[in-house]
Amino acid sequence: MKKVLNLIFPLLILTSVCMIAVPACQSMKPTVTTVTTPDQTTSTPQNTLVTTSFGGVNSASSKSSDGLSLSLSLNATTYQPGQPVTIVIDETNTLPKTNNVPTSNKWPLTALGVGPCGPINYPFGIAVFKGNYTSLNVLSMTPLKLYNPTAMYSCPAMLSGISTYEFEPLSDSAAIFQNSGTSPVLTENMNSEIHSTGYWVTNPNETLTDFDPGVYTVVGGDEWGDLVVAHFTVSGAPLTTATTSIVTGTTTTQNQQPIEIVSVLGPLKPFNPGGPMVEITLKNINVEPVVSLTANFTNLGPRDFNFEFDVGTTNPLLPGASISDSLILIDAGFNSNVSYPLTIEGTLQNGVTFNYVLQIEIVEPSN
Numbered sequence: 001m002k003k004v005l006n007l008i009f010p011l012l013i014l015t016s017v018c019m020i021a022v023p024a025c026q027s028m029k030p031t032v033t034t035v036t037t038p039d040q041t042t043s044t045p046q047n048t049l050v051t052t053s054f055g056g057v058n059s060a061s062s063k064s065s066d067g068l069s070l071s072l073s074l075n076a077t078t079y080q081p082g083q084p085v086t087i088v089i090d091e092t093n094t095l096p097k098t099n100n101v102p103t104s105n106k107w108p109l110t111a112l113g114v115g116p117c118g119p120i121n122y123p124f125g126i127a128v129f130k131g132n133y134t135s136l137n138v139l140s141m142t143p144l145k146l147y148n149p150t151a152m153y154s155c156p157a158m159l160s161g162i163s164t165y166e167f168e169p170l171s172d173s174a175a176i177f178q179n180s181g182t183s184p185v186l187t188e189n190m191n192s193e194i195h196s197t198g199y200w201v202t203n204p205n206e207t208l209t210d211f212d213p214g215v216y217t218v219v220g221g222d223e224w225g226d227l228v229v230a231h232f233t234v235s236g237a238p239l240t241t242a243t244t245s246i247v248t249g250t251t252t253t254q255n256q257q258p259i260e261i262v263s264v265l266g267p268l269k270p271f272n273p274g275g276p277m278v279e280i281t282l283k284n285i286n287v288e289p290v291v292s293l294t295a296n297f298t299n300l301g302p303r304d305f306n307f308e309f310d311v312g313t314t315n316p317l318l319p320g321a322s323i324s325d326s327l328i329l330i331d332a333g334f335n336s337n338v339s340y341p342l343t344i345e346g347t348l349q350n351g352v353t354f355n356y357v358l359q360i361e362i363v364e365p366s367n
Contacts, residue, residue, distance in 0.1 A: 058073070058074040058077045058232060059072060059073040059074070060228040063094060066224060067093060067099050068091055068099070068222075070091050070220060070222050070227075071092070072218060072220040072228050073088045073090070074218065076232065077231075077232055081210040081212055084195050084299075085211065086195050087218055088191060089114070089126050089194070090190065090191040091122075091174075092171065092190070095167075095169065096169050096170055099169075100164055100165075101167065103123065103165070105223055108139065108221040109139065109219060109221050111143045112126060114126065116147035116333050117153055117155035117158070120331075121176060122190060123165060123222050123223045123224070124220060126194060127218075128146060128199070128219075129141050129144065129216065129218075130217075131214075132217060135227050138229065141217075144200075146196050146199055147333065148338065149206065150206050151335040154273060154333065155331070156330065157273075161179040163179055163181075173190070174189075176188065192302060195299065195304055197210055198211050206335075208338070214234060215232075216232050217231055257356060258286030258290065258346075258348060259282050259283065259293065260284075261282060261283075262281040262283050263279075263280075264280050264361070264363065265362070265363055266334070266362045272328050274330045275330040275332045277326055278327060279324055279326040281322055281323070281324040282309065282317075283321070284319050284320065284321055285320075286348060287319055288348040289318050289319065289349040290317040291312055291316045291317075291347050291348070292346045293344075293346035294345050295325075297329070297340060297342060298341065299340065300332040300334055301329060302331050303330075305329050310323070336362075338361065340360060340361070340362065342360045343355065
């Protein structure tokens with residue numbers, strides 16, 4: 001997952017922190033370069049692409065002439081509608097020595113990013129397409145909108161004038177240099193994890209819809225012109241978004257939701273430039289105390305946002321009691337009057353576990 005960057009601000013030349021719609025946060029000037037097909041190994045002066053599948057994980061990688069390897073990895077090959085798809089993109093130095101790679105701005109696609117604010121300070125990004133494509137024909141397709149294009153997002157500080165990525169030997173850790181500077185402004189692991197359960201469609205307003213059955217193409221690209229392609233399939237019936245599945249031994253009981261959502265409020269003051277603060281209040285409506293409890297957003301930004309409530313065996317959430325937790329959602333964004341899936345998971349004192357998804361709206365506080 002992408003880490004919160006601890007930047008030494010006096011040493012950096014930063015672009016303004018954006019509180020803007022998604023397209024305006026991106027500053028890429030792509031040019032199409034030679035790419036390779038994902039269903040065979042092909043060599044060109046630019047790169048070599050190899051697609052593999054191992055251990056149930058779908059992956060693809062591209063090795064470029066500058067010693068870098070760009071790779072994609074998915075946590076599965078087949079999903080059900082409503083099931084989160086996890087995509088990891090990584091840029092690694094394959095050389096046994098330090099590798100100084102100047103930036104080139106040769107993005108193969110314009111819509112690549114690791115979240116609603118684009119690639120941020122990474123030299124790569126991903127896009128998802130509905131349909132089965134190769135690198136030879138995907139460039140002419142339109143990617144799906146993984147983030148609400150009408151929402152306002154709190155984008156993190158983004159470096160201007162990045163000139164060089166200095167990769168450590170055989171590693172994805174890289175120091176970032178600006179302009180003609182001789183000292184790095186920050187060091188970051190060049191990998192990012194993206195989660196999504198679906199995409200936004202205009203009908204006529206922007207609406208979030210699950211990945212429906214069919215084949216999807218995931219594209220990863222970097223600013224040196226490398227491009228990798230992987231695929232996943234969605235099949236089967238949709239996951240029920242408001243059903244509890246409580247399992248005790250071999251018995252499964254449906255439609256028992258021990259936790260009720262009292263409120264989901266945000267953004268809370270004081271406003272944070274890294275992302276909005278959200279508070280969730282839950283209530284135990286079961287007859288049993290709750291000894292563990294989490295709530296998880298999976299599609300508000302480039303990572304999961306997990307609210308962990310302070311309950312346990314020594315301080316359970318008693319029947320009829322409520323509890324709140326707040327979290328700053330770094331790089332996240334949401335819109336009013338739009339429903340988002342929230343996963344509720346926990347354990348009752350008698351050992352019964354529960355896990356279900358509810359559609360909720362994040363409401364702005366009245367004061």
